[in-house]
Amino acid sequence: MDQVRRPRGRPRKPALLGPVTGSGRLSLHEQAVRRLRAMIVEGALPAGAPLVETELSEALGVSRTPLREAVKLLAMEGLVELRPNRSPRIAALDPEAVRALFEALAWIERAGAELAAQRMGRDDLDRLQALQAAIEAHHRNGEIAPYFAANHATHALIVACAGNPPLREAHEALHARAEIARRRALDSHGRWSESVAEHRAILAALVARDGPRAGLLLAEHVSHTGAALLAALSRSDAA
Structure with a gap:
């Protein structure tokens, strides 16, 4: 199998995802968790990439509060690395x-x-x-x-x-x-x-x-x- 090319560097306002909506059974931060998790798993947000709040908030159509809650949950899963006084980033594979x-x-x-x-x-x-x-x-x-x-x-x-x-x-x-x-x-x-x-x-x-x-x-x-x-x-x- 030929190698699958993965995007590198900082994500650019991922357009592959529509905005999160308030409909359905999931809260906004739960929907944001699912979207972000999918982006990480699928490589749209590669290892080491910073999570830029303004870009992700705009791409997902949510405010910073549910976005920050989503990032914290993903950090607990080991997918995101939280850094003091710096933007969170996608965790590398150690x-x-x-x-x-x-x-x-x-x-x-x-x-x-x-x-x-x-x-x-x-x-x-x-x-x-x-x-x-x-x-x-x-x-x-x-x-x-x-x-x-x-x-x-x-x-x-x-x-x-x-x-x-x-x-x-x-x-x-x-x-x-x-x-x-x-x-x-x-x-x-x-x-x-x-x-x-x-x-x-x-x-x-x-x-x-x-x-x-x-x-x-x-x-x-x-x-x-x-x-x-x-x-x-x-x-x-x-x-």
Whole structure:
């Protein structure tokens, strides 16, 4: 796979997002959190980029108060770095933090797959098979954005099918940081194809109701992604 080019430097009033509105069930700051999180995960706000209040407030159509609340919540998630007397900025990917993140994810998702293999229903398996078909199609067509949506849905569904709310909550808490890392890892040559093949094997183990194998394969899959990202970070540091 060719490397996916990411925008660098300070964001320029991101026009890809419409203004936040007061309609719906979410408050303004909750909507702002979702929009900003998506921009960070998708690379529109790259690592190290400062968050300029005036530009983001205008782009999102919100005042500074809900924007500041959103930034604080994203800082708690590890996506934003707060700096005294300076603008917040998008947190960089630290190798030690990446190693710890994927170590935690590997164990969480391994437990999720082992439980899901025994607890998921026929409808759940049908949904996983449909997601795998989508993953395969997006990979063939080089469609990176919809691929990531299907990839995330697959990981989330497996853990959800474990039927263990605390496990699911722990997984969701790490989601945004993991998605940034997964996208960066798939920039590595060949990792995308490997990832698709690994998903295929995980699905086969779940269909066979082989919990130990499904858990092992999913843990290895997560670990391989972490290793690919660490290698990419190492190359960037050496450049």
